[in-house]
Amino acid sequence: MDYAHIMCYNWKKMMEQRINLSFWEAEEMELSRKNLGIAASLTLEIDAKAKRMKSQGMDIIGFGAGEPDFATPSYIIEAAKEALDKGYTRYTPSSGIIELRQSICHKLLRDNKVSYEPNEILVSNGAKHSLYNIFQAILNPGDEVIIPLPYWVSYPEMVKMADGIPVFVDTLEEENFGMNLDNLKEAITSRTKAIIINSPNNPSGCVYSREQLEGIAQLALEHNFFIVSDEIYEELLYEGAQHLSVASLDPQVRDITLLVNGMSKAYAMTGWRIGYTAGNSKIIDVMANIQSHATSNPNSIAQYASLAALNGPKDIIKDMVSQFDSRRRFMVDRINSIDGISCTTPQGAFYVMMNINDILNRMHNGRVLGGSLDFADALLESKNVAVVPGIAFGADGYVRLSYATSKENIEEGLNRIESFVKELI
Ligand SMILES: *Cc1c(COP(=O)(O)O)cnc(C)c1O
Numbered sequence: 001m002d003y004a005h006i007m008c009y010n011w012k013k014m015m016e017q018r019i020n021l022s023f024w025e026a027e028e029m030e031l032s033r034k035n036l037g038i039a040a041s042l043t044l045e046i047d048a049k050a051k052r053m054k055s056q057g058m059d060i061i062g063f064g065a066g067e068p069d070f071a072t073p074s075y076i077i078e079a080a081k082e083a084l085d086k087g088y089t090r091y092t093p094s095s096g097i098i099e100l101r102q103s104i105c106h107k108l109l110r111d112n113k114v115s116y117e118p119n120e121i122l123v124s125n126g127a128k129h130s131l132y133n134i135f136q137a138i139l140n141p142g143d144e145v146i147i148p149l150p151y152w153v154s155y156p157e158m159v160k161m162a163d164g165i166p167v168f169v170d171t172l173e174e175e176n177f178g179m180n181l182d183n184l185k186e187a188i189t190s191r192t193k194a195i196i197i198n199s200p201n202n203p204s205g206c207v208y209s210r211e212q213l214e215g216i217a218q219l220a221l222e223h224n225f226f227i228v229s230d231e232i233y234e235e236l237l238y239e240g241a242q243h244l245s246v247a248s249l250d251p252q253v254r255d256i257t258l259l260v261n262g263m264s265k266a267y268a269m270t271g272w273r274i275g276y277t278a279g280n281s282k283i284i285d286v287m288a289n290i291q292s293h294a295t296s297n298p299n300s301i302a303q304y305a306s307l308a309a310l311n312g313p314k315d316i317i318k319d320m321v322s323q324f325d326s327r328r329r330f331m332v333d334r335i336n337s338i339d340g341i342s343c344t345t346p347q348g349a350f351y352v353m354m355n356i357n358d359i360l361n362r363m364h365n366g367r368v369l370g371g372s373l374d375f376a377d378a379l380l381e382s383k384n385v386a387v388v389p390g391i392a393f394g395a396d397g398y399v400r401l402s403y404a405t406s407k408e409n410i411e412e413g414l415n416r417i418e419s420f421v422k423e424l425i
Pocket residue numbers: 066125126127128129152198202230232262263264265270273274275
């Protein structure tokens with residue numbers, strides 16, 4: 001028994017004696033029905049499994065990473081040290097320090113051409129927390145949220161945690177997984193409360209065009225629903241792809257859009273946990289109230305580090321992007337050189353959706369690969385290569401490979417995948 005189990009066991013024994021509650025009654029106390037239906041994050045789970053196997057000395061190639069493999073730039077680390085030395089170790093305003101909110105406004109005007117005031121900004125514990133706060137603030141039971149496929153694992157679960165209903169809209173690989181407006185129209189009902197757009201996209205790498213964004217915005221205005229725009233990968237663009245913030249289209253669109261971004265992906269700051277939302281102050285106020293009770297302010301040191309990041313030089317990001325770009329090209333070419341699997345070329349983020357439709361239902365070592373979970377599991381077991389099954393993103397005919405890992409790893413990993421595919425009968 002580990003420590004937590006011992007504590008739990010002792011507590012139960014104590015309860016039994018004190019109020020004569022039987023062991024079994026304590027065991028069967030009902031937990032939250034709504035939250036029992038929430039699945040664990042499959043991506044985090046697979047990454048953890050691969051890391052565990054690695055720590056046991058196994059030769060694992062991990063394509064599961066959902067984070068840059070670069071170190072946080074040193075000027076950001078220095079700013080954090082300075083914040084510690086200056087004693088910035090107390091509670092801050094729960095929405096974030098004013099200097100950081102001002103810098104975020106400055107960044108949004110400079111990079112995204114949208115104008116916000118500091119009272120329209122909420123700094124949270126990562127962009128994931130920003131999204132969680134948004135759904136808590138805007139949804140009522142039964143409200144529908146449109147989520148394009150393939151989606152980031154956490155969206156449907158976050159919507160459900162806020163009593164909302166996820167409604168999925170299919171996209172096509174042949175259209176680079178972009179939003180098809182006719183499909184979107186079909187999904188809209190009188191209960192539609194929001195759409196989530198994530199461009200550049202995790203897991204597909206799709207970057208939405210101006211026309212697509214204008215079409216979505218027009219439908220949102222016509223049918224009166226919010227646009228939740230997750231722009232966490234905005235800096236990671238290739239081959240001249242451009243990022244456009246939907247909120248910049250016009251003031252009316254800005255008013256119904258909740259723009260989400262954060263430090264994790266652009267500045268290799270995943271562990272620092274700083275993200276933010278920009279939006280209409282009426283919604284931001286509700287989100288701020290929720291956050292003030294749930295977590296109070298995000299980590300004070302990380303806020304000062306983020307301030308330095310946003311005001312710092314951007315050439316470090318450029319270096320990172322050019323390394324990602326060369327790995328991306330290498331990975332795409334290598335996948336398409338293997339018979340039976342394929343992929344399209346992603347325009348952003350750091351993932352490739354590898355199409356495995358043609359090899360599904362074939363056998364490996366006597367085991368039928370019925371879907372992406374079987375594929376990922378068999379690959380990990382037999383070749384020590386970790387990928388994320390597409391079913392985690394609602395796309396069972398695919399697995400996601402992250403190229404946030406060295407070229408040597410990509411080369412070795414794809415050699416192993418090739419030999420795995422060749423072993424299929
Ligand atoms: C990584 C990621 C986030 C969240 O990042 P945080 O670390 O919580 O800031 C949000 N959306 C997508 C699509 C992501 O991949």
